[in-house]
Amino acid sequence: MNKSTYLISILAFLFLCSCSIKQTNKKPNVILIFIDDMGWADLSSFGNMDAQTPNIDKLASEGISFEQFYVNSPICSPSRVAISTGTYPQRWNITSFLADRAYNKERGLANWLDPSAPMLAKSLKNAGYVTGHFGKWHMGGQRDVTDAPHITEYGFDTSLTNFEGMGAKLLPLTKDETGTVGKIWEDAEILGESFTWMQRSEITTGFIDAAIDFIDKSDKEEKPFYVNIWPDDVHSPYWPPYEDYGLAKEAGKRGLYLAVLEAMDKQFGKLFNYIQSNESLKDNTLIVFCSDNGPELGAGQAGELKGYKTHLYEGGIRSSLIVWGPKFIDDAAKGTRNTTSVFSAIDLKPSILEFTEVTPSNKELTDGENLISTFLGKTRESRNAPIFYSRPPDRKNFYGFKNLPDLAVREGDWKLLCDYDGSRPELYNIVKDPGEQNNLAESQPEKVNELTQKLISWYSMMNK
Structure with a gap:
């Protein structure tokens, strides 16, 4: 071997080593999927016999399902605050859904989440992650609250939301069985541009397409990512694909809900196939899937659990949780159901920070506990501290329950x-x-x- 050939061989070896080291040292990616108003028993893997959710069920078959996971409020806005900050939403004066200024004031609510709140996205961004939010926000910027902070002020590099957030939006069109097209939440245009109108039954695909573009760019740039995908398909009003609408409508509210649930699962298939077919993503991505609260009466179901959305009974606050990540989950736990570990959404932030080896500030407020070993199936530990709740102040009587x-x-x-x-x-x-x-x-x-x-x-x- 001559000298020049030897040098080329050494340089090639060093290049391959550097690529290997870079890949090995890359921090893990995290995707948080937060469904809107889905009941504890709505996935077919959690017992739904009336509809099939094969794409989400595949996550469960390769990951871990948790039966005693709780969100921290039975209604959307405070539940989203809790999972985003690792703190009780009562700390931020958000204890029910955010609405217009007058109704927020009547109920003693803030108009938006304080941007100084200890956001998971902000902690990860400060540690070198690229961060994206795609889907429902509902923590400020809705109805006549047009001066709320943009989503990007909470630690996200980019965002695409719906009618309840500030920043670029996908807004819903509808089409009934006659082909008549309509708009819902048309007033969301006053929240500012840019906005794109598209069929409500396809908006989750819109969010997923945007998320895939974001993930693809991050992957090519070899940057770790944290992504929220928060669809609102299974929140009323229910608009399944046009070709399914007439038949579903004949089955009433429950029929429409089930058609939307199955359509949502199909749309998520695109995301899951994209992650699972890319080896660098499949081996370095953790997906966390759950719902923000229990189901609406007459739509979703919570099995034997009592109560619905807005209730502090189990049906309102217990959520079906799935954690997927082939490289990270203990082999013996893959495809299993954890029926005993008790923990909640506020525990997600400290667990993910531990998982990503990101150290929060010692002064950062937290109510959550690090349970990453439970999330990954290495132990079956539960949260040490109790989980506390206060009901939405506007829900003393709701869904047929009096004096809650x-x-x-x-x-x-x-x-x-x-x-x-x-x-x-x-x-x-x-x-x-x-x-x-x-x-x-x-x-x-x-x-x-x-x-x-x-x-x-x-x-x-x-x-x-």
Whole structure:
């Protein structure tokens, strides 16, 4: 071998080594999929016999499904605040859905999330991640609230949202069985440009296409990414594809809902196939999939769980969670169901920060706990601290339930619901009685007293 050939060989070897090192050292990617108003039992892998969700079910078959995962509010805006910040939404004065200024003021709500909130996206961006939000926002910028911060002010490099957020938007057209085209939420145009009108049944594809473009660019530039994909298909009004609309409509509200659910699953197939067919993405991406709260009455279902969206009963706050990531999940846990670990959406942020090896500021506010070993199937640990709730202030009576409890707490096997002053306690052993049918308050006064004190103390702290 002559000298020049030898040098070329050495340079080629060094180049290959550098490429290998760069790939090995690349931080993992994260995709958070947050569905809108989907019930705990709406996926076919969670027991739905009336519709099929094969693409999402495939994630479950290769990942882990969690049966005792909770969101932190039974309604959209505060639930989104919690999963985004790792904190209770009560800290930010967002305890129900954000609406127009007058109604927000009437209920004592902020008009938007404080941009200084400790956003997961902001922490990851500061650590070198590229960040994108695609889908529903609903944490400011809706109705007549036209001066809310743009989504990009919360730590996202780019965003594409719907009618409840500031920035570029996809707005929904409708087409009924006669072919008549209409618009819904037309007033969203006052929130500013740019906006694109497209069929509501195709908007999730619009969000996914934008997310794929963002991911593809990030992958080519060898930058780790964090992406939100937050569709609103299964939130009413329900508009399945035009060719399915007439038949679904004949089956009533539930029929329309199921048609939309199946259409949403088909659209997600494009994203999942894209990730799974790219080896660098498949081996370096974690997908987290769940819903923001329980189902609307007459649409989605929560199995044996009591209650619906807006309720502090299990049907309103328990969510079907799937975690997928072939390289990261323990082999023995792949395709399994975790029926015992109890944790919530506020635990997602500290877990993802640990997973991505990003260290938050010591002064950063948090209510969540790091449970990444549970997320990845290496342990079955639960959250140590209780999970606390206060009901949406505008939902004392809703969906046929009268005089609903104001507060709730889940700790270990126990769940307590009561009013603000601790009266009218309901105590359930939620493991033995997930349907909350057997109130044990009278027979367990010590447990009632213990949990009531913790709950009222928490609520008092949140309202200082």
